[in-house]
Amino acid sequence: MGDLYAVIGNPIKQSKSPVIHSAFAKSTHQNITYTAIEGGAEDFVALTNAFQAAGGRGLNVTAPFKIEAYAYVAAHSPRAELAGAVNAIKFQDEQVIGENFDGLGLVRDLVCNLQQSLRGKRILLMGAGGATRGSFQQILAEGPSELVIADLFVESALTLASLGSRMGSVQGCDFDALRNEHFDVVINATSASLRGELPPVPASIFKGCEIAYELAYGLGLTPFLKMARDLGVTKLADGVGMLAEQAAESFAWWRGIRPDTKAVIDSITVPLS
Numbered sequence: 339m340g341d342l343y344a345v346i347g348n349p350i351k352q353s354k355s356p357v358i359h360s361a362f363a364k365s366t367h368q369n370i371t372y373t374a375i376e377g378g379a380e381d382f383v384a385l386t387n388a389f390q391a392a393g394g395r396g397l398n399v400t401a402p403f404k405i406e407a408y409a410y411v412a413a414h415s416p417r418a419e420l421a422g423a424v425n426a427i428k429f430q431d432e433q434v435i436g437e438n439f440d441g442l443g444l445v446r447d448l449v450c451n452l453q454q455s456l457r458g459k460r461i462l463l464m465g466a467g468g469a470t471r472g473s474f475q476q477i478l479a480e481g482p483s484e485l486v487i488a489d490l491f492v493e494s495a496l497t498l499a500s501l502g503s504r505m506g507s508v509q510g511c512d513f514d515a516l517r518n519e520h521f522d523v524v525i526n527a528t529s530a531s532l533r534g535e536l537p538p539v540p541a542s543i544f545k546g547c548e549i550a551y552e553l554a555y556g557l558g559l560t561p562f563l564k565m566a567r568d569l570g571v572t573k574l575a576d577g578v579g580m581l582a583e584q585a586a587e588s589f590a591w592w593r594g595i596r597p598d599t600k601a602v603i604d605s606i607t608v609p610l611s
């Protein structure tokens with residue numbers, strides 16, 4: 339049995355992280371064991387303490403524990419600090435350090451895998467939940483002409499916009515304010531697709547749109563992606579690449595070697611049809 343890593347979340351059965359990290363370990367010849375831990379609503383702290391006591395070296399953290407993980411760790415990376423959420427933990431020499439690789443994963447998938455430049459583009463990021471908190475700074479770091487964050491509750495969007503205002507041009511709004519607006523890049527970071535729902539977006543947002551990106555993955559053509567396709571957007575993607583890229587960042591952080599992601603992405607991609 340190799341060094342111990344795991345993903346913790348609830349539900350966790352659907353998680354692809356054990357498959358992804360086992361493939362990374364094989365391709366980089368690292369001796370690790372990677373499991374999945376299902377946390378109940380209340381027992382994140384107890385389960386994480388027990389994992390560390392059993393010799394655990396690192397954890398990936400998924401919904402609904404990213405905020406609890408932020409409170410749990412003793413030290414935060416600058417990225418985790420700005421996001422106010424942690425999606426990876428390293429246990430090292432009695433230290434417990436929190437990171438957030440969601441934004442790096444998203445931007446790396448868009449820019450490197452999908453060859454979608456964000457520089458100078460007008461970008462719509464829908465949803466102001468955990469995934470957006472972890473991603474908006476990395477998007478701003480790419481130098482878009484403007485980033486618009488839209489949420490059902492305008493206050494949530496405005497809060498994130500004000501946090502990002504030092505890094506570039508960023509606005510917060512509700513979905514009503516998107517009428518007659520159009521964007522080069524449209525990213526759905528709401529959880530609507532997990533329930534087969536469509537965020538209340540006007541058709542105008544897809545006019546001239548270069549790519550529609552859905553953070554949810556493995557669901558095929560979600561209502562959001564279908565709307566984009568029906569309105570003429572030709573480049574569509576789901577979050578499988580983001581998932582693999584943030585996993586690769588965690589792996590590199592823990593093991594000091596960055597695995598290639600292409601084979602893993604190919605093996606877990608569900609066709610968008």
Ligand code: NDP
Pocket residue numbers: 401440443465466467468469470489490491494527528529530531532535536537538553554555577578580581582584
């Ligand atoms: P959260 O629960 O933190 O946030 C969900 C967001 O979606 C909130 O802003 C919420 O708005 C909004 N929302 C929910 N339903 C609707 C709706 N019908 N219309 C419009 N807005 C809606 O979730 P996360 O941010 O953690 O995750 C968001 C998505 O990203 C999920 O699909 C998740 O699977 C995916 N994800 C993918 C990752 C990857 O690696 N590919 C990594 C992380 C997340 P409000 O709160 O105002 O109601």
